[in-house]
Amino acid sequence: MQWTLVIPLKPLTRAKSRLSDTAAEGVRPGLALAFAQDTVAAAVACAAVADVAVVTDDERAARELAALGARIVPDTPAGGLNAALAHGAGVVREMRPRTPIAALNADLPALRPMELAVVLAAAGEFPRAFLADAAGPGTTLLAAGPNGELRPEFGPDSRSRHRISGARELELPGVDSVRQDVDTGDDLRAALALGVGPYTAAVSAGLLIPGS
Numbered sequence: 374m375q376w377t378l379v380i381p382l383k384p385l386t387r388a389k390s391r392l393s394d395t396a397a398e399g400v401r402p403g404l405a406l407a408f409a410q411d412t413v414a415a416a417v418a419c420a421a422v423a424d425v426a427v428v429t430d431d432e433r434a435a436r437e438l439a440a441l442g443a444r445i446v447p448d449t450p451a452g453g454l455n456a457a458l459a460h461g462a463g464v465v466r467e468m469r470p471r472t473p474i475a476a477l478n479a480d481l482p483a484l485r486p487m488e489l490a491v492v493l494a495a496a497g498e499f500p501r502a503f504l505a506d507a508a509g510p511g512t513t514l515l516a517a518g519p520n521g522e523l524r525p526e527f528g529p530d531s532r533s534r535h536r537i538s539g540a541r542e543l544e545l546p547g548v549d550s551v552r553q554d555v556d557t558g559d560d561l562r563a564a565l566a567l568g569v570g571p572y573t574a575a576v577s578a579g580l581l582i583p584g585s
């Protein structure tokens with residue numbers, strides 16, 4: 374099965390506010406972009422992925438991520454993460470009516486293409502499925518098969534929201550890189566320990582991260 378991924382990215386100057394104790398205000402936009410670049414590069418390199426659509430209004434991110442092979446979808450004026458994902462999924466389905474779709478967070482700097490392929494193969498067994506984030510209460514990937522709607526419920530407690538919505542939770546060993554999103558300094562240390570991609574490695578080399 375060949376998937377289309379929908380990756381949401383808010384304007385870089387507003388991104389990653391919970392990293393304020395780890396990265397100064399002037400550094401956070403570049404760090405958020407680096408996370409997205411490593412995420413998109415790994416997604417594009419995944420054998421199970423036919424197309425990557427990034428939903429963003431950020432011009433710099435759009436330029437850099439298009440250069441990696443992503444299709445850019447302008448954000449919806451409705452605003453908010455779930456509206457952006459539903460909008461992106463709608464645009465994708467207009468172009469490819471029966472493509473399976475997976476929403477993927479843009480903050481997975483350790484993402485490995487092989488692990489993403491394992492998660493997508495498992496997701497393909499169910500009409501809707503999701504993967505919890507490494508911290509536990511969140512979600513990093515939500516998938517819908519060829520005939521299913523995404524119905525995203527990202528945000529606080531999205532793991533239980535996705536479970537309640539009827540999506541199947543994927544419990545898989547060996548897919549840490551798909552679960553390790555980065556919201557806090559501790560998350561960044563965990564991602565660096567897994568091994569991040571080249572964009573995040575370059576930017577985080579300039580940060581003094583205690584404990585890393």
Ligand SMILES: Nc1nc2c(ncn2[C@@H]2O[C@H](COP(=O)(O)OP(=O)(O)OP(=O)(O)O)[C@@H](O)[C@H]2O)c(=O)[nH]1
Pocket residue numbers: 381382383387388389390391392428429430448452453454457478479480556
């Ligand atoms: N296109 C789009 N993406 C969004 C929007 N809100 C959040 N996102 C993206 O959704 C993912 C999770 O977002 P959040 O956890 O809310 O924001 P964040 O920038 O990762 O972190 P914080 O600022 O610390 O909350 C990230 O990839 C964001 O860039 C939105 O309104 N539009």
Ligand SMILES: C=C(OP(=O)(O)O)C(=O)O
Pocket residue numbers: 454478480506510511512513526527528529531532554556
């Ligand atoms: C929006 C989510 O991600 P984050 O952990 O980045 O807030 C989520 O887990 O639903």
